[in-house]
Amino acid sequence: MVCMELSGQNADIKSAKDLGLVTCRRCSRVWPIETEVCARCGHAVQSRDITSLQRVWAFWVLGFMCYIPANMFPMLQTRTLLQVQEDTIIGGAVELFHYGSPGVAAIILIASVVIPVAKFMAIAFLAISVTRPSKVSPHQRTVLYEVVEYIGRWSMIDIFVVAIMASLVQLNTLAAINPGSASLFFALSVIFTMLSAQAFDSRMIWDVQAEATDHHAGETET
Amino acid sequence: MTTQTPLDPDTLIGCPQCDATYTLAAPKSGETAHCARCGYRLIAPRKKAGMQIIMLSLTIAVLVIAASVFPFLTISAAGRSNSVSILQAALVFSDGILVVLALATAALIIFIPLLRVLLSLYVLTPVVFDRPPARGAVKAFRLSEALRPWSMAEIFAIGCAVALVKVTDLADVQFGPAFWMFTILVFLVVLQDTFLCRWSVWNSLDKTQT
Numbered sequence: 001m002v003c004m005e006l007s008g009q010n011a012d013i014k015s016a017k018d019l020g021l022v023t024c025r026r027c028s029r030v031w032p033i034e035t036e037v038c039a040r041c042g043h044a045v046q047s048r049d050i051t052s053l054q055r056v057w058a059f060w061v062l063g064f065m066c067y068i069p070a071n072m073f074p075m076l077q078t079r080t081l082l083q084v085q086e087d088t089i090i091g092g093a094v095e096l097f098h099y100g101s102p103g104v105a106a107i108i109l110i111a112s113v114v115i116p117v118a119k120f121m122a123i124a125f126l127a128i129s130v131t132r133p134s135k136v137s138p139h140q141r142t143v144l145y146e147v148v149e150y151i152g153r154w155s156m157i158d159i160f161v162v163a164i165m166a167s168l169v170q171l172n173t174l175a176a177i178n179p180g181s182a183s184l185f186f187a188l189s190v191i192f193t194m195l196s197a198q199a200f201d202s203r204m205i206w207d208v209q210a211e212a213t214d215h216h217a218g219e220t221e222t
Numbered sequence: 223m224t225t226q227t228p229l230d231p232d233t234l235i236g237c238p239q240c241d242a243t244y245t246l247a248a249p250k251s252g253e254t255a256h257c258a259r260c261g262y263r264l265i266a267p268r269k270k271a272g273m274q275i276i277m278l279s280l281t282i283a284v285l286v287i288a289a290s291v292f293p294f295l296t297i298s299a300a301g302r303s304n305s306v307s308i309l310q311a312a313l314v315f316s317d318g319i320l321v322v323l324a325l326a327t328a329a330l331i332i333f334i335p336l337l338r339v340l341l342s343l344y345v346l347t348p349v350v351f352d353r354p355p356a357r358g359a360v361k362a363f364r365l366s367e368a369l370r371p372w373s374m375a376e377i378f379a380i381g382c383a384v385a386l387v388k389v390t391d392l393a394d395v396q397f398g399p400a401f402w403m404f405t406i407l408v409f410l411v412v413l414q415d416t417f418l419c420r421w422s423v424w425n426s427l428d429k430t431q432t
């Protein structure tokens with residue numbers, strides 16, 4: 001592993017902001033602070049995205065608002081010879097558990113309940129943590145952010161499963177599965193939470209920390 | 223400290239994730255430069271990576287197209303059978319408002335992955351063969367990068383497996399050829415992503431530097 005460092009010591013790492021510069025988040029090119037558009041890749045550059053938290057919360061709220069109907073309305077409607085059955089996400093998982101597929105029930109519960117809820121909590125925590133000194137180290141929070149970004153997409157799996165099942169099980173009178181209205185809300189919820197995570201400016205995680213260290217250093221000197 | 227001398231931004235590289243700034247020292251092929259503060263992978267050049275990515279991209283393009291027309295699951299119950307392709311799966315959301323979902327599903331599992339592959343071929347082929355970058359290559363690569371989180375072909379593959387288990391008690395289900403194509407796709411997509419050093423691509427497209 002090669003590390004390129006400006007000043008050798010890990011603790012002395014300077015951010016572009018400290019140096020009066022700005023980094024392009026798309027291509028890592030460094031520019032003078034007044035630059036607005038990266039001349040290499042054309043991406044808009046900003047030292048810190050000042051509207052970041054507003055957008056994070058706006059998408060967070062939208063995502064959360066969609067997640068509630070996603071759990072109340074039926075995700076799947078199963079029609080067999082004898083009956084029509086409508087299942088919500090949790091209802092469907094409970095049913096699967098009773099009919100002997102606890103493994104699949106667990107996958108569904110983790111993908112559609114545990115991960116989305118954990119993701120809402122993680123994004124809220126990150127957004128709050130950058131506004132004040134946090135006990136959780138920036139390193140841990142960065143890992144949390146990376147996990148949220150990586151795993152959020154996987155919540156889409158439930159929508160794909162609904163699509164696959166509904167197209168597959170169309171055996172006329174024998175059995176048919178149709179998607180329920182919850183699928184739309186669930187998909188919207190996943191998309192909004194992904195946008196919320198993307199709106200978060202992860203550089204802020206390190207700023208508060210750097211300010212706190214500076215402040216602390218100043219105190220000990222005097 | 224080096225901060226007294228005015229810094230030339232051309233000799234620096236910044237971490238997109240945490241804003242740490244380093245003097246640029248491109249690592250040798252096969253080595254990786256990580257951000258010392260947050261661990262972000264800054265530069266990871268690989269010899270012959272360009273050619274490998276082109277081959278992978280071509281394979282992915284062929285697989286995505288083939289996988290979207292061939293059936294990926296076949297169901298049979300009481301003498302009836304039904305095979306579905308991915309396009310059919312996307313089109314089940316065709317009732318009223320769910321049409322939006324049909325379009326989104328088709329985009330996420332077919333069109334966006336395909337578009338990303340085509341964009342990276344367009345950008346990388348001239349670079350690999352030492353030609354000047356293609357017209358609009360910068361825009362093309364930027365779009366490809368922006369679409370990265372929205373390319374969900376590999377998630378769909380896992381979705382197939384889950385759906386299979388869920389319907390086995392209703393009827394007999396068999397994997398079709400497209401399922402295996404998608405399974406291979408999962409690995410290829412991951413491989414392509416690790417081979418690609420974004421910084422190297424941007425650097426080779428850079429017209430502001432000599």
Ligand SMILES: [Zn+2]
Pocket residue numbers: 024025026027028029038039040041042043
């Ligand atoms: Zn740039």
Ligand SMILES: [Zn+2]
Pocket residue numbers: 237238239240241242257258259260261262
């Ligand atoms: Zn970093």
